[in-house]
Amino acid sequence: MTDKARSPITSAAAAKHLKRRRAADGRFRYYGLTAILTALGALAVLAVSIGSQALSAATYNVVRYDITLDPAVVAPEGKSRPADISRNVEGFYSLIRDNLLDTFPEAQEDRVLRRELSDFVTRLAVLPTARLVAKNPELIGSQITVTAPLNDDLDLYLKGGGVRERKIRTGLIASVQAGAEGTYALQGAGAFDKLIAGLTVAGEGRATDAVQMDVLLTSGASTGRLTSITPGAATMELLTGKAEDFTNDRPTARIILSPESERTISDRQIAWTLALKDMGRIKREPRWTLLTNSDSTYPELAGGLSAIVGSLLTMLVTALVAMPIGVLAAVYLEEFAPRNRVTEFIEVNINNLAAVPSIVFGLLGAALYINFLGMPRSAPLVGGLVLALMTFPVVIIASRAALKAVPPSVRSGALAVGASQMQTVFHHVVPLAAPGILTGAILGMARALGETAPLLLIGMVAFVGDVPKSPMDESTVMPVLIFSWSNNAERSWEPLTAAMIVILLAFLLLMNGLVVFLRRKYERRW
Amino acid sequence: MLQQLGQLPMGWLLIALIAVFGSAAFFLGRTRAERLLETSIGRMHSRPNYHGYYVAMCTVVPVLLIAVAYAIFADDLTRSQLTRELPSSFDRLSAPELQSYLDSVRMAAGTAASSGADRVFQAITNRYLELRGFVNAATLVLLGALAAIGIFWSQSRLRPDFRARALVENGMQLVLFLCAGVAIATTAGIVFSLLYESLLFFQKVSAWDFLTGTRWNAQTNAEFGALPLFFGTFMIALIAMLVAAPIGLFSAIFLSEYASPKARGWIKPVLEILAGIPTVVYGFFALLVVAPAVRQLAIWINELIIQVGLSSEPVLAAQPTSALAAGLVMGIMVIPFVSSLSDDVINAVPQTLRDAAYALGATKSETVKQVVVPAALPGIIAALLLAVSRAIGETMIVVMAAGKSARISMDPTSDLTTITVQIVSLMTGETGFDDPKTLSAFALGLVLFAVTLAFNVVALRVVKKYREKYD
Numbered sequence: 002m003t004d005k006a007r008s009p010i011t012s013a014a015a016a017k018h019l020k021r022r023r024a025a026d027g028r029f030r031y032y033g034l035t036a037i038l039t040a041l042g043a044l045a046v047l048a049v050s051i052g053s054q055a056l057s058a059a060t061y062n063v064v065r066y067d068i069t070l071d072p073a074v075v076a077p078e079g080k081s082r083p084a085d086i087s088r089n090v091e092g093f094y095s096l097i098r099d100n101l102l103d104t105f106p107e108a109q110e111d112r113v114l115r116r117e118l119s120d121f122v123t124r125l126a127v128l129p130t131a132r133l134v135a136k137n138p139e140l141i142g143s144q145i146t147v148t149a150p151l152n153d154d155l156d157l158y159l160k161g162g163g164v165r166e167r168k169i170r171t172g173l174i175a176s177v178q179a180g181a182e183g184t185y186a187l188q189g190a191g192a193f194d195k196l197i198a199g200l201t202v203a204g205e206g207r208a209t210d211a212v213q214m215d216v217l218l219t220s221g222a223s224t225g226r227l228t229s230i231t232p233g234a235a236t237m238e239l240l241t242g243k244a245e246d247f248t249n250d251r252p253t254a255r256i257i258l259s260p261e262s263e264r265t266i267s268d269r270q271i272a273w274t275l276a277l278k279d280m281g282r283i284k285r286e287p288r289w290t291l292l293t294n295s296d297s298t299y300p301e302l303a304g305g306l307s308a309i310v311g312s313l314l315t316m317l318v319t320a321l322v323a324m325p326i327g328v329l330a331a332v333y334l335e336e337f338a339p340r341n342r343v344t345e346f347i348e349v350n351i352n353n354l355a356a357v358p359s360i361v362f363g364l365l366g367a368a369l370y371i372n373f374l375g376m377p378r379s380a381p382l383v384g385g386l387v388l389a390l391m392t393f394p395v396v397i398i399a400s401r402a403a404l405k406a407v408p409p410s411v412r413s414g415a416l417a418v419g420a421s422q423m424q425t426v427f428h429h430v431v432p433l434a435a436p437g438i439l440t441g442a443i444l445g446m447a448r449a450l451g452e453t454a455p456l457l458l459i460g461m462v463a464f465v466g467d468v469p470k471s472p473m474d475e476s477t478v479m480p481v482l483i484f485s486w487s488n489n490a491e492r493s494w495e496p497l498t499a500a501m502i503v504i505l506l507a508f509l510l511l512m513n514g515l516v517v518f519l520r521r522k523y524e525r526r527w
Numbered sequence: 528m529l530q531q532l533g534q535l536p537m538g539w540l541l542i543a544l545i546a547v548f549g550s551a552a553f554f555l556g557r558t559r560a561e562r563l564l565e566t567s568i569g570r571m572h573s574r575p576n577y578h579g580y581y582v583a584m585c586t587v588v589p590v591l592l593i594a595v596a597y598a599i600f601a602d603d604l605t606r607s608q609l610t611r612e613l614p615s616s617f618d619r620l621s622a623p624e625l626q627s628y629l630d631s632v633r634m635a636a637g638t639a640a641s642s643g644a645d646r647v648f649q650a651i652t653n654r655y656l657e658l659r660g661f662v663n664a665a666t667l668v669l670l671g672a673l674a675a676i677g678i679f680w681s682q683s684r685l686r687p688d689f690r691a692r693a694l695v696e697n698g699m700q701l702v703l704f705l706c707a708g709v710a711i712a713t714t715a716g717i718v719f720s721l722l723y724e725s726l727l728f729f730q731k732v733s734a735w736d737f738l739t740g741t742r743w744n745a746q747t748n749a750e751f752g753a754l755p756l757f758f759g760t761f762m763i764a765l766i767a768m769l770v771a772a773p774i775g776l777f778s779a780i781f782l783s784e785y786a787s788p789k790a791r792g793w794i795k796p797v798l799e800i801l802a803g804i805p806t807v808v809y810g811f812f813a814l815l816v817v818a819p820a821v822r823q824l825a826i827w828i829n830e831l832i833i834q835v836g837l838s839s840e841p842v843l844a845a846q847p848t849s850a851l852a853a854g855l856v857m858g859i860m861v862i863p864f865v866s867s868l869s870d871d872v873i874n875a876v877p878q879t880l881r882d883a884a885y886a887l888g889a890t891k892s893e894t895v896k897q898v899v900v901p902a903a904l905p906g907i908i909a910a911l912l913l914a915v916s917r918a919i920g921e922t923m924i925v926v927m928a929a930g931k932s933a934r935i936s937m938d939p940t941s942d943l944t945t946i947t948v949q950i951v952s953l954m955t956g957e958t959g960f961d962d963p964k965t966l967s968a969f970a971l972g973l974v975l976f977a978v979t980l981a982f983n984v985v986a987l988r989v990v991k992k993y994r995e996k997y998d
Contacts, residue, residue, distance in 0.1 A: 022890055029892035033781025036774045037794060040866075043859045044801055050816045051808070326706045333703035349987075350710040356913065356983040357976065358920020360947050361717060363954070364972040368720035372960045375602060390713050397710070423696040451805025454922035454947070458954045473538075480807040480923075487811050487927060495815065502808050509803065 054499035058288060061301065062151040062159050064121065065282045068096045069144045075134060076141055087135035093127035097149065104280075105241055105273055117270055122149045123299045150290070150301040151283065153493035154265045155274050159283070163492055164266065165258040169199045170251055171218070177248050180236065185225065185244045187218075188234045196254045197230060203256050215261060215268055220252035222279040224272035227254070240272035265491075291500055295466050296482065300493040303486075305501050307468045311381055311461075311476035312450060312508075318385020318472055319392055319449050324442050326389075327396025328431075331438075334397070335404040336426045354394040362391045363455030371459060378460030382472040387459060388449040395448065399441020403434040436523035440516045447512040451505065453480040479505045530653060532660030533636065537601075541594045541670075548674045549587045555678060556582030559685055573691035581691040584698050585681035589673040597666045602633070605658045612654065614647075623959055721976055724960075724969035731963050737970060743933035743944075745953060751967050753974070755933035759943035763854045763929060764918040766939060770858025771914055775865025776907065782866070783873040784895055795870070802863035809856050810927030818852035818928050825849075825940040844941035846930065851939040853929035857918055864914045872906025872993065873899060905993045909986040916982035920975060922947040946971045 010016050074092045076085070101108075101118050108114035126149040134140050150156070157163040172192035177185050196216070203214060216227040218235075223242025227235050237247075261268055277283050294304025330351075338344040366387035370376045376383050407430050415425040431438075456462075461481050469476035477485070483505065486498040557579030564571055606629055620628065635652045636659065685691070729737070732751045740752015778798065782791050825845035832838050876899050884894040900907070930942020931952065953968040960966075 022893070026890040026892040029895070030781070030785055033777045033785055036777030037781055037798075039774055040778055040798055040801065040859070040862050041794075043862075044797070046816070047804075047808075047812050047859075051812065054815070326709050329703050329706035330709065333700075333707045337700060337703060338707070347707050347710050350714045352987055353980060353983055354710060354713055356916060356979070356987075357717070358916075358922070358947070358979055360920065360922045360950055361721075361972055361976050361979075364950070364969060365713075365717050365720050367954060368724060368960075368969070369716055373720075374599065394710065421692065421696060423699055447803070451803075451807070453805065453807040454926075454951065457951050460955075462955055480805050483807050483811065484923065484927070487807075487814060498811060499815075502811060505805065506808070509805070513803070 051499045051502055054496045055503040057160055057162065058291070058496035058500035060285050061288045061290075062156045062283050062285050063148040064151050064277060065284065066097050066100045066147045066149065067144060068100050068147055070134060070141045071096065072141050076138075083135040083138065086138070087128075087132045089131055090124050090127055093131050093134075094122070094124045097122055097127060097147065105276070107241060114269060117267055118273065120152050120270065121155070121273070122152070123302060125297065125299065125302055126150055148284075148286075151274070152266075152270075153300040153491065155270060156301060157493045157496075158266060158271065159274065159278070159285075162496075164264055164271075167199060167203055167256045167258070169196050169254045169256065171196055171254050173249065173251055174247050175249070177244050179244065183239055184228065185237045185239060185247075186234060187237055187247060190233050192233065193230050193235055194232050196256075197232060199254075199256055200230070203258060215257040217255045217257065217268060217271060217275075218247070218252045219255065219272075219275050220246045220250045222276040223247065224275055226268055226272075240269050241276050242272075288500075291497070291504070295468055296464060296477070296485075297466070298464075300489075300491060300497055303497060305479065305482060305504060307465050308477050308479045308482035308501075309504070310468050311465070312478040314381035314469060314472050314476065315385045315388065315456075315478055316446060316450060318382055319388040320442075320446060322386060322389035323392040323396055323445065323449075327393040327442065327445075328400050328438055330393070331397045331400030331404060332426060332431065335401050336430065337422070351394045351397050354390075355398060359391060359452055360454040360458065362387055363458030365390065366455060366459045377473060377475075379463050379465070379475045379477070380473050381469060381476045381478075383459050384456050384461050384476075384478065385472065387455050388452060391452065391455065392445040392449045395445035396438075396442050399444065400434070400438045403437025403441060404430060406437060407433045436519050440519050443512050443516050443519075447509050450508060450512070451480055453484055456481050457484070479508070529660035529664070530656040532663050533656035533658070534660075535663050537597065537663055537666075540667075541597065544667075544670060544674075545587060545590055545594065548590055548678075549583050552586035552674075552678050552681075553579040553583040556580075556682060556685065559682055560691075563685060563687055567687040569687060571687045572689060573693075577692040577695050578685050578689070580695045582678060582681045582685075584695060586674050586677035589677055590670055593666065593670050593673060597662075601659070601662050601666070605655065605662055608658050609651070609655055613651070717976065721969055721973040724966050725973045727961075728963060728966035728970045731966070737967075738974075741935065743949070745949065745964050745967055746956075749963060751963070751970075753946075753971065755935050756944060756946050756949055756971065757974075758935045759850065759929070759933070760919055760945040760947075762939070762943055763850050763857065763925060763945055764915055766851060766854025767857035767861055767918040768911070768915060770855055771861040771865050771918075772911060774858075775862045775910075775914070776869055778862070778866040779869035779873055780895055780900070783870050784891065784899070795867075798863050798866055801860065802867070804860075806860065806921060806923040807927075809860050810923040813852050813856040813924055813928035814848075817856050818848055821849050821852045821855070821940060822847055842938075844936070844938050846940060846942045848928050848930040848942045849940045850929055850943040853925045854939070856928065857921055857924050860921070860924065861914045861918055864917055865910050868910035868913065868990075869903070869907050872903045872910070872990075875906070875993075876902045905989050909989040909993070912982045912986035912989075916979040916986070919982075920947065920979050922951060926951050946975050950975075 010019060072081075074096060075089060077092070080086075080089065098119055101121060102115070105118060108118040127147070130145075130147050130149075151159070154163060172189055172194065174187050174189040174192055176188045178188075180186050200214065200216070216230070217240075218225050218227055218237060221242070223239070223244070223246040225237035225239045225244070225247075227237050229236045237244075255271075257264075257268070257271075274283070290302065290304045292304060292309070293306055294302060295307040296305075297303040334344065334347065338347075366383060370383045370386060371378055411429050411433060412425050415429045416422070420428065456478060461477050462485060463475060463477065464485070465475055465477045467474075479501065483498055483501050486494050486501060557575045559582075560571070560573075560575035560578035564575060609629065609632075610625065617625065617628075632648070632652050632655050635648070636655050737751050737753055739754060740750070741754045742750045742752045743755050744750035782794060786794065822845050825843040826841075829841040829843055829845060832842055833840070880898050880902055881894055884898045889897065925945045925948050929945060929948060931944050931948060932942055933944045933949075934941070936943065950968045950971050953964050953971075956964065
């Protein structure tokens with residue numbers, strides 16, 4: 002612009018036109034950048050949303066119980082063989098339930114409360130303990146410490162999900178006086194000012210005097226529900242613990258924004274959970290059960306072991322079938338095939354097979370393997386065979402590229418010293434192409450590992466509680482387990498599903514990392 | 528005795544036998560050839576190893592054929608004989624009932640724990656085991672005999688001038704050819720199984736009604752008008768392409784024309800991660816994040832429209848699962864398919880074309896828009912076609928996020944169903960293979976296969992032609 006006199010543009014209209022063209026040029030570049038950022042942003046959102054969910058499932062809350070293994074309960078007369086003990090779920094469960102009832106005596110008489118307290122542990126959570134005792138019968142009669150996962154809804158509550166609540170610290174409570182039917186009058190000058198302000202905000206100005214939302218007041222291991230609040234006094238219905246705990250204390254008030262009827266957990270259960278936490282009996286631990294347990298109908302017990310083993314068995318079958326066939330077919334097409342109609346037809350077929358929707362392979366598997374050949378449904382053998390049909394075109398395409406990359410001079414050299422064509426190929430060309438063939442095969446396997454749809458059609462979607470031992474056993478695989486879990490209605494399945502996704506992605510990452518490693522280490526440019 | 532034979536783990540046994548026979552034959556052949564080498568005067572045509580391979584080949588191939596025949600026919604054979612021997616009281620059972628009864632017999636025979644079952648059942652199970660034991664024993668005897676014959680016959684042929692290598696290599700080449708033939712067999716299997724089951728279906732429901740009917744109610748009312756499914760598939764694929772086409776194309780243009788080699792070096796692999804994520808993960812993402820967001824947006828738009836006064840009632844359906852949610856996520860999934868292939872074809876456009884445009888004074892964007900993209904257009908179209916085919920055949924995202932109601936609605940926030948969703952829901956039920964419900968899944972599969980095949984063939988042909996043009 003400084004050299005305007007020498008610019009070829011003389012008229013104002015042309016200058017304007019040029020400016021417009023340059024602006025369009027800038028805009029065009031900006032569109033491209035936006036497109037890329039959108040795609041990368043979508044990937045980031047996906048990663049963050051699933052990662053954050055998975056993180057919440059990476060740990061879970063377990064409750065500690067100190068129980069005495071009463072022989073009459075654990076190993077009653079005639080049922081004292083180890084096999085009976087390990088199956089005595091009811092007995093062990095009753096020990097844990099009694100332990101809870103001892104901790105919270107208020108639930109002993111009331112049937113509803115008993116049930117609410119029983120919800121803390123699912124029956125099957127005692128199975129590891131039962132097996133331990135069955136293996137070490139000398140433990141019977143002694144006192145042991147058992148940990149069992151907390152109910153999934155309460156676990157979610159402790160992690161800050163499921164129930165929306167606001168915490169407010171109240172002022173000093175000066176006195177507590179017992180009223181009728183387990184209610185107590187709390188008094189303290191201005192103790193509830195902040196709480197009332199908080200309620201006003203939470204209720205959007207509607208609830209000032211009458212409490213419409215549940216307000217829980219917690220001090221130590223004791224919790225009560227407030228039934229009426231004024232700035233200097235409140236009436237409290239004690240849910241658990243001792244009313245004396247509140248005197249001369251500044252208890253924490255929890256405004257729970259969803260009414261009790263719309264929640265999966267009751268006020269009383271929240272109170273008990275808080276009490277257990279205060280007693281130090283609830284601990285947040287890494288959730289190894291995700292890798293060591295099999296599928297369960299209870300989220301707190303569910304794990305992916307059977308699906309991981311199922312996936313490995315399926316991949317084993319796929320690899321054993323698809324890799325040899327794919328590699329040998331590629332060797333034929335690249336090294337031996339005459340250029341004729343048949344070869345061309347095979348090539349067209351391979352390219353098309355690589356693009357056929359995966360669900361069509363599922364239909365083929367259902368019709369061919371299950372209906373025609375009568376193979377068992379839900380077996381890794383059938384799943385592996387279906388995935389092998391899907392994978393081998395990919396293996397062929399990758400192997401051909403690797404074989405093509407081996408320079409002709411290698412072949413000429415081998416042929417020149419008298420090797421047959423077969424010897425040339427298998428002694429010289431294939432070993433040189435092996436890293437490329439292997440990386441292609443691994444990438445094909447990675448795709449097969451994440452495949453879901455064809456496996457749904459051959460019945461691998463069934464609930465499988467046992468770890469499969471052979472490729473003929475009923476089984477499921479990781480992606481199908483993700484699909485089944487995501488279908489479950491309860492909210493606590495969401496983080497679990499995300500965690501399972503992370504495990505699946507970790508496997509895929511491992512395979513891709515292997516590919517990168519192999520390429521770095523063995524790839525040679527000719 | 529026969530009953531115990533019936534419980535043999537034949538699968539493992541056969542594999543072990545093949546391995547044993549094969550290696551034994553190889554070593555016998557090789558030692559014999561080595562002895563020939565010592566005693567013969569001249570040179571041998573083939574090295575001893577090839578003689579070993581030859582003997583092994585002659586032994587393993589017949590044994591393998593017997594094993595395959597056993598795997599396919601043994602159970603059917605036992606069953607048909609058992610069915611013939613069943614007491615006449617079983618005559619009133621229908622074919623499927625008899626099937627499931629025999630299935631349970633086989634299960635009981637497999638576990639050998641028949642306590643608690645009634646006497647007739649136990650007797651039948653025992654008879655099944657006997658028959659099975661007979662088949663097993665016969666197979667094993669036949670196998671051993673064939674292996675022995677193979678070993679002795681092929682060994683007797685070994686001579687110093689025997690062309691073992693040529694024969695082994697011919698056999699090997701046949702194996703290679705058969706492996707390549709699996710591709711044809713797979714395609715043939717797909718076409719045949721889809722056609723066969725579809726023809727069975729079209730005997731019950733006319734093809735015309737299937738392709739043009741507007742009411743789909745396969746699960747309950749046996750109404751098989753697939754038009755709503757085609758519409759849903761089209762609609763979701765359209766939404767996906769509206770997302771993927773511009774983003775993928777502009778990404779490709781930016782990567783190949785604007786980005787520095789360094790930026791390109793890391794953006795491209797990151798974009799390709801999108802193609803490597805399993806679709807079930809996308810489905811979960813759609814269900815967890817996108818579908819609720821779409822619903823919120825739709826509700827907000829509804830309220831806005833009502834407030835403005837354009838309408839007195841909600842315009843959008845705002846359902847928890849929606850075509851828009853599934854389409855958006857599918858679009859994200861398809862981006863790398865568009866961008867990767869487009870990037871390749873744009874890079875293949877010769878630099879001379881660009882230089883010519885610059886020489887005429889075109890700006891970079893004008894060069895891209897008026898020279899590069901038109902030159903790469905066939906390839907870009909092929910990329911888009913492949914992406915459409917991918918979107919039509921995609922299953923998990925729509926199964927999880929698109930809903931199940933078959934309807935024709937232009938509202939993208941309502942739930943639509945697709946061909947693939949219906950195939951999954953029809954095939955995951957507990958219905959037999961002769962049920963029209965199951966058969967209709969194959970008819971849908973046939974349509975899906977035909978449509979995606981057409982897209983693929985056209986796209987691959989265009990790509991091939993295009994490559995030839997600039998190579």
